[in-house]
Amino acid sequence: xxxxxxxxxxxxxxxxxxxxxxxxxxxxxxxxxxxxxxxxxxxxxxxxxxxxxxxxxxxxxxxxxxxxxxxxxxxxxxxxxxxxxxxxxxxxxxxxxxxxxxxxxxx
Numbered sequence: 001x002x003x004x005x006x007x008x009x010x011x012x013x014x015x016x017x018x019x020x021x022x023x024x025x026x027x028x029x030x031x032x033x034x035x036x037x038x039x040x041x042x043x044x045x046x047x048x049x050x051x052x053x054x055x056x057x058x059x060x061x062x063x064x065x066x067x068x069x070x071x072x073x074x075x076x077x078x079x080x081x082x083x084x085x086x087x088x089x090x091x092x093x094x095x096x097x098x099x100x101x102x103x104x105x106x107x
Contacts, residue, residue, distance in 0.1 A: 055102050060096045 056099045060092050063092055
């Protein structure tokens with residue numbers, strides 16, 4: 001049971017704690033919506049980047065495997081010594097890193 005004094009206090013508290021009357025802050029809501037959209041677009045770009053980077057890394061790995069197989073073939077040994085293939089892995093790694101940086105800048 002509430003007494004008349006308590007009802008006045010309850011009414012005063014309800015009036016003080018009630019949300020303000022009037023329109024909402026549309027600018028804030030639009031800003032939050034744009035931030036969420038930008039974050040989703042960034043996440044999509046990152047997924048696209050990592051997917052393409054993985055495929056390019058697989059392609060470079062296939063090139064390394066092909067060079068290794070060619071260098072170990074006995075029929076090609078006189079034509080291409082081990083010194084010719086010694087620079088291939090670092091150069092392909094540089095190529096892979098270049099692909100990655102180019103993809104990252106485009107994302």
